[in-house]
Amino acid sequence: MENRRDGKVQQLHxxxxxxxxxxxLLDMEELKTWSFYRALLAEFVATLLFLYxxxxxxxxxxxxxxxxxxxxxxxxxxxxxxxxxVLVYCTAGISGGHINPAVTLxxxxxxxVSLFRAVAYIVAQCLGxxxxxxxxxxxxxxxxxxxGGGTNFVDSGYSKGTxxxxxxxGTFVLVYTxxxxxxxxxxxxxxxxxxxxxxxIGFAVFVxxxxxxxxxxxxxxxxxxxxxxxxxxxxxAWDDQ
Numbered sequence: 001m002e003n004r005r006d007g008k009v010q011q012l013h014x015x016x017x018x019x020x021x022x023x024x025l026l027d028m029e030e031l032k033t034w035s036f037y038r039a040l041l042a043e044f045v046a047t048l049l050f051l052y053x054x055x056x057x058x059x060x061x062x063x064x065x066x067x068x069x070x071x072x073x074x075x076x077x078x079x080x081x082x083x084x085x086v087l088v089y090c091t092a093g094i095s096g097g098h099i100n101p102a103v104t105l106x107x108x109x110x111x112x113v114s115l116f117r118a119v120a121y122i123v124a125q126c127l128g129x130x131x132x133x134x135x136x137x138x139x140x141x142x143x144x145x146x147x148g149g150g151t152n153f154v155d156s157g158y159s160k161g162t163x164x165x166x167x168x169x170g171t172f173v174l175v176y177t178x179x180x181x182x183x184x185x186x187x188x189x190x191x192x193x194x195x196x197x198x199x200x201i202g203f204a205v206f207v208x209x210x211x212x213x214x215x216x217x218x219x220x221x222x223x224x225x226x227x228x229x230x231x232x233x234x235x236x237a238w239d240d241q
Contacts, residue, residue, distance in 0.1 A: 019184055022111035031116060039095035043121050044128040046087040046099045051132025051227050053083045055150035058217075059140055062147040073213045080218075081206025088198035097198065100221045101125055106175040122223075129227025137231050149232030152219045153240040160240070163216045170208040170220040177204035216240075 064070035
């Protein structure tokens with residue numbers, strides 16, 4: 001194959017990047033390894049911490065009475081995006097840093113993870129989210145119950161169809177960023193855009209929150225929405241799941 005660049009012809013012998021082999025659909029061997037269960041623990045703890053920070057930030061903002069008090073929607077977006085950056089950075093080498101069933105499902109469809117690992121990750125993420133929301137409630141019980149528990153619901157002035165569309169687009173932006181930031185082609189010799197994968201992923205979460213906080217409070221993470229709804233357990237939260 002020839003590649004013309006700066007008037008010169010370069011001969012490229014095969015790919016200059018390495019695609020990992022597709023994951024097996026049913027990989028029983030990984031169930032026998034400690035790294036598999038360590039990855040599940042990482043996903044559980046990361047999602048727990050994520051929900052705690054998110055819910056605590058939302059409740060702290062809603063407690064304020066003045067228009068300029070608290071962090072505001074911009075501060076919430078920064079807190080959530082920054083926390084995702086930190087957690088993906090910390091867990092990428094252990095579990096891949098999914099922290100989101102939508103990301104796990106996308107990677108499963110792309111054959112990056114096995115069915116067993118995908119299902120186990122999603123269970124760990126949902127349990128972690130429930131525990132994280134429960135931890136936030138235990139530390140701020142009265143404002144938690146009074147101010148909505150950080151749950152996702154369709155805000156007044158928007159239809160459920162609009163909210164669903166916003167969540168679909170927001171989740172696409174996030175998963176697309178994950179795939180782009182972890183693409184092995186970025187290590188190719190013709191790629192001049194070095195990337196620290198957790199950084200664009202965190203920024204994707206940040207900008208999506210800016211766009212969709214006024215509509216749904218921003219879910220783009222089924223575990224996040226489920227965990228907050230389970231602990232708050234309000235009819236409105238469940239209606240809009």
